[in-house]
Amino acid sequence: MGTAVGTTVAGTSAAGTSGGTTVAGTSVGAPSAGATRGARPVAWLTLSALALGTLVACTPDRPTPDATAEALADGLAAFDLGDVPLEGVTGDDATAQVTAAVAGLDPWHPTVEVAEIAVAEDGLSATADLDVTWDVDPTDKDWTYTTQAPLEYVEPEDGDGRWQVRWSPALLAPGLAEGELLTVQRTPAERGVVLGAGGEPIVQPRPVLRLGVDKTKVDPAGQDASARALAAIAGIDPEAFAGRVAAAGPKAFVEAIVVRDVPPFDVDVEAARGVPGVGVLSDEIPLAPTRQFARSVLGTVGEATAEIVEASEGAVAAGDQAGLSGLQQQYDALLRGTPGLTIATTGAPGGGTRDLFRTEVVPGTPLQTTLDVRLQQLAESTLAGVGPASAIVAVRPSSGEVLAVASGPGGEGYSTATLGKYPPGSTFKVATSLALVRAGMTPQSPIACPPTVGADGRTFQNYPGYPADQLGDITLQRAIAWSCNTAMIGARETVGQAALADAAGSLGLGQSDDVGFPAFLGSVPAEAEGTDHAASMIGQGRIEASPLAMAVMAASVAAGRTVRPVLVVTGDHVPGATTGARVPLSADEAATLATLMRGVVTEGSAGFLADVPGEPVGAKSGTAQYGTQDPPRNHAWMIAVQGDLAVSVFVEDGDLGTTTAGPLLDAFLRGAAA
Template sequence: MPAADVTSSSRAHRRPRPRTLGAAALSLALVVGGLTACGAEDTAQDDAEALATKIAEGLVDGDFTGVAFSDASPAEAAEAHAAIVAAVADAPHTVEVTDVVLDEEKTSGTASFAHTWDVSGIPWTYSTEAPLAVFEESWESQWDPALVVEGLVSDETLQLSRTMAPRADILGAGDTPIVTERPVRRVGVDKTRVEATELDATARTLAGLAQIDADAYAAKVAAAGEKAFVDAVTLRTEDPSYDFDAMAAIPGVLLVDATLPLAPTRDFAAPVLGRAGEATAEIVEESEGTIAAGDVTGLSGLQRQYDEQLRGTPGIALEAVSEARGARVLLDQAAVPGEPLRTTLDVGVQQLAEDTLVGQTVPSAIVAIRPSTGEVLASASGTAGGGVSTATTGMYAPGSTFKIVTSLALLRSGLTADSPLDCSAEAVVDGRAFVNYPDYPAGKIGQIPLTDVIANSCNTALINASGQVTQADLASAGEALGLGLAQQAGPGVFTGSVPADAEGTEHAASMIGQGQVQASPMAMATVAASVAAGTTVRPTLLAQEVDPVESDLPEAPAAPLTADEAAQLSAFMRAVVTDGGGSFLQDVPGEPVGAKTGTAQYGDGSTNHAWMIAVQGDLAVAVFVETGDYGSTTAGPLLEAFLDGLA
């Protein structure tokens, strides 16, 4: 570690003199004193202080080289010191020389030390003293365990025990527990209970039942020690997809009952919530002593992001222990339970979103927001995404769902719902031809009002109108609907990106949600929520006060959405259902639905992202499927099923 500044205090009439010591071998902080003397007494005082400084160094790093003890060699002192502090050897420790007082003859005296430890986040302070004396014109001290720890005697060593604090729950709307302690079974092979010749077969049989890689687990068992219990997998006790009785019947296999903080199901909001488990070596190292091997910590998602809040503070018991005297308590701190993390997720709505996505073979997502508050009720990502939070971090061209943004920009340019636009069979910009989707209704070709353009999703009409708004106008309209704003605290969210500078074909493509325009399902649900709320919405997934997220993105739009603008956009979305591509939503129970379909070509242009956004009362929804046919035919049925399920 780098050298530390050396400070201390001496008798009041002496002027402090700073001194710098070298790095401590155990990377522990060291603060010692630069004590001064005056006149003819300088040499004796300085020599005594130098010895005190070396003792202080040794009390931190265990190296007493250069320290003269009358009753022990430096090596013997180092060995005794190491045995005493072994239990707290990794804990940060500082030592300050607070005083060096000599007798009148300047041949003996006492050095005083102030010790400060950080034992798993708990401060431990005390003072010790060392006798100093001149022997054959050199200063020396005496070795004593009480120099290391106040009151310690020769046969005592330190013993540290930790008690994990109860890990707090992650709660949903109405403080409904989402992640809470649930029963699990640790399944593995106890190598003491099976013959060595049978180990490989045992491991492979268990791997088959546990649905894990047989070769990898057999190798893990073979490499473990002769008396090891080798974990195979930890499973939910109630999981019906595993035959626990068959596992237990295998000779040498043990099933150990335990609990872990888990969501209702394995897939429930998994990419957002993350998971907790035994701390990795990296987490232990980064914790600087607050987390120990074997502790349960957050490993990903919100579990990791808010681990300090959730895990609480472990209980600490530090004792001086000897065979003859037993144990006496030096430091005792009860465990402090973690604090629950409150989220806005509605358990029923989230589960419905998860169930709706079952069977999707490509990444997919459903996001539901309460527009009046911005609360995220559901953030579901299909399992085909491989654990990635498609709902919050996916970056995709939003296609025609972006036409809500485009229509806002056109309204701000002076157009009205009745303004006629040219919905031609083809629109050409800088030599690139843009066309409408196959089966576009022939009756909606030609001069049609803006309402019909949005309801029927006419690409060419908006391409032909691209000269009426700039790319900056599109970016401003996107911000007004929540795109590209700084995210709220919580899990990472891609809030969308609408370049403010683009011309020609890039600007034309932006008009229909392609080109360089990108959004996540959360971002497009925010667009719908802003329309429903009548003001710019910034979605939140946490229902508690937390520090804001540092971001270079704006917190609010430069030109916020107005209630009148939102009312017109809401009418456009309703027209999609009454007169356009979302007519299948007319029979959804409950309040009237407004929607917008979206299809965005990607790759070589032969494959499509399928989107749909919708509003119904105080609900905004975005549905996304990475590869599909069209928004209405691929995302549409999922949206309909989701809204029906909420009815």
Template sequence: MRFGALLLVPTLALVLTACTEDPPSAKDAAAALATAIAEGDFEGVTFTQANIDVAAHRDAVLEPLAEVEHTVTLADVEVVAEGDDKGKAATATLAYSWEVTDAAPWTYETTVDLALQEPAKGEDGPARWAVAWEPDVLVPGLADGDRLAVTRVRAERGQILGGDGAPVVEPRPVHRIGVDKMNLDPARQDAVAREVAAAVGIDVEAYAQKVAGAGDKAFVEAIVVRQDDTAGIDVASVQAVDGASVIPGTLDLAPTRTFARAILGRVGDATAEAVEESEGKVVAGDTVGLSGLQRQYDVQLRGNPGITVSIVGDGSAGEDTGEDTDLDGEPDPVENVTDVFTVDPVAGVPLATTLRTDMQVAAESVLAGVPSASAIVAIEPSTGNVLAAASGPGGDGTSTATTGKYAPGSTFKVASALAMLRTGLTPESVVSCTPTLSVDGREFQNVPGYPTSALGEVPFRTAFANSCNTAMISQRDAVTQQALHDAAADLGLGVESELGAPAFFGSVPASAEGTEHAASIIGQGKVEASPLGMATLAASVAHGARVSPVLVRPEVTAAADETPTPSSLTADEAATLLSLMRSVVTDGSAVALKTLPGDVAAKTGTAQYGDGSQAHAWMIAIQGDLAVAVFVETGDSGSGTAGPLMQAFLDAPNTGE
């Protein structure tokens, strides 16, 4: 808006020229002047000077504040009460308020003289109050030829912190690679642009057009790479391109190129959309969060910019020192700058996360060679802190770890087992593990390679340890779908938490019958979970009570929209589940983890998807005060695909016990 201020005085300009018996009061005339200054329309306001364009002067001086909300009000009027000018002269005080920052408005007062003028000879009508216009009516200290300048000072952006309180994202050395048009022959710009784009692996045609459309003196960035990890780009070869520019600099970055990238997000120059959405708080050239936590908590992280409003005058010629002279050899004018309002920038507030840098790096290293979408989530059961939330490169930049939606397969049997324990089943109860089981015409079978030694009438512990599908489904009449839903919720699956970041916590239908209910028992059908959700389930078992995972600890935590239903999980139930999961390692499908230190407990999972020829591979594990979920979207089996990844992660330095 152009000076669309909130006006606190009535528009009285017309009153000044109306034909009335009595002249308007000095107060009315001064109030009309305040309105005119606020709106920029001086029609009807009389001035003592002839041929003066006050509107143009006002617009030129206040142009840097054109988009700023403001008010101009009449504070006081004093009419001369004695002497020759008694009743014919007045001084008005105008009060200005500019909302230049959120921190504090810029407020000040100016004075202006008014004189009561009689009608010119031969004119009819009353006397009129005329304004003696001076530049300092707009801003105190403003003189002829002066203008205002507004300087915006960026605030220092708040850091994203790891669980140890140390910055995760901080300035790190980078190379800015591109084309500097100011130092390049225009005839060669297109060829150089294409050569640079090809060298760094970006769209050649798009970059060439970007260079062509930039200003004559612009540096057109092609890519930014870390100095310690150039992502395979040969910077030396780019530097050898005649006309290419490689500029060293710094950029706020995480410890590695992939470090929690989908979660932390990135920062960059404010987009037009970000500027518009900010309602004036962000301007072009500002650095803002563009994705992930950087965007979600941008207001907290970016702080408040500093503002300085200055009066800039033409000044006078300085001493002839032989420097800064114009073409005639005369010293250049030296601008006089007087600061009239200053608000210092307020640094952004750091954002604390629970991520452990070493553990996150270890998780991402383990997943680096996995071709399909994959994830590792590690939670500290005693606190609920998410220590690692890594998504593999096959996820195309999405946070598979926290927002993925997949059938959890047999890892869900931990929840199913809890529901069965509540019917009176015990780890030593005998159940029937048959090779196949038919439910309403659909045949369910065990995972390929299921050990024949664990078939037949076996203890529930044995069926659980080897992940017998048919034994679990055989309990379908004793365990309702609602009981499955409740058991899962008691372990944290499908329960929202104040994670502090976007997440999918899981979904378990409360009602299902027939084959759908049977499929739910083994973690398929309409049961869905994220790696975060399954790590939460494991953490609840380890903790002996439902865990609410936390990834971000913002400056102010918003109240939850609703309070989750209390968990009915007991310490004895959790201890039994932990014992069953320990059997999976000692005598079942996760025996490969037996060599790890500590009493590791686990559960494998394989969930067919699509036409049934492909499978999700899962494993959850508990090692001391650490609960982990490993997921691979397309794998062979939980034990064969997810198992080695789990073992590598728990065996990494500083990860396991």
């Protein structure tokens, strides 16, 4: 900052005029041409003109007003004028005026820069143009204006001279008078809807009822009893709610619960209406079709928390609706839009107001997802009666679009489908098979399936009930069809851990790319020896995957390439995008794996899927032991492909993959085909 470059005469004015303002090219209260200071006209020139030698107004003994103008600019920006030499008011008084005037604009602060300083011919007065900018919303549109600050040079008889500012609140904002306040009126933007496949609305405004205590409709002596009665109906903490009611203002409506305005209600609305002072207000808020619809992934919307308001740097205000979790939170800036703003003055004599700045409402942008509403609801209804944490994920192999991400009620709100980390058990044998194929085997290659196999002192065996007639020397296809553990572990010398990790990566496990939503896509160590490597061959040990990751693995087999999952369609995340797999999956390799998975249905443990309507089904079951109990507890898995559909089913605590996850997969596939 400093004096501007230029030599033009700024006009004539009076050094004694108060601060003025220019907004969008219009001068408001600026020194007028021809005004006088006393009876003597004063000519004004920019300091840069003086520097060029046109006139000499600031002598070596008299400093320029630059430092004072800069101090004023800094003080206005910081709302602290304690270090600014002022005429007619103390720095503390001016600071108090500014603090009161801008309280309604919190947390905004302006940037203030000295644009130009014009000094009078006699060098005893000057005007500083201050460019003021307020960044009031996330858009590129700022509130900008210019104020003019009158400065005078004062040289006391008993001290050094100095430049000082003739104070006026108009230095802060256009035409602001003493006692006036700056206020902001926000017009909320309509929140963007969340769309599913084909543009079908998922989260959109839906009718609700807000139940609360209206303190204007119940005597103060009865408010506590009404609060506790409503809390009991709503199923919330009576003590806490009664405390909120007591702390609220005398005319407050204190909300207890919001319920969908679709019978049957989650609470007894009629009973609530009968409580003295309880109000039931109709409203609309963004909601999914049902309470549980992809809730752990889509997230929720509610009143912005103090942390959200603070982090938004003014984009979100107290009382605004904001995404509190899931995609609603991740894409909140896109969905919430931009509120309309009107900045005005209040407190003027006579009670009038003046609008100083206005922006129009910008509605939120819809968020396009790939979720298929029917399949998502089918997946959720399939899991509705499952007690342990569970999940069903469906992916379209040709595009990678995630069609369903259902987490069962046993997960208590956690996104088991996308974030769960579990050993995938024998479903991982699809990746093991790929590593064996790359080592030279075919579906008809012989492989030994003994009852047990040892690895560095540990004995591995097949699952309970493994058919005896599938033991001995069998083919790779039969080993996969009946899920022979000992065959896979016995082949561990053929496939090193690095090759196993590469094969898993070719099927989409362990992808580290940002996929546009919180997801765990698996972890397969590249180094393992002894029993650790042996366990990896059957999807245990340190191998972890989510139900989403296993659906992606199945989808890669069906697509003939490594699939990258897409749930949110944005510029960075579009269906059909390729992955950064270190070793890409070839079409021939995928065809071989598809043959092995089809064999699980036609001649192996998943024969119950043979008559599912539609295209032929390929599958793989999995059971992963966990815990320290004897016998160990089991995670139950199944994956399947059918045409352009890949599905993963998981139950955290079950029997075998075929007996626990299998019926759920069967029900989902038959429902999807209906």
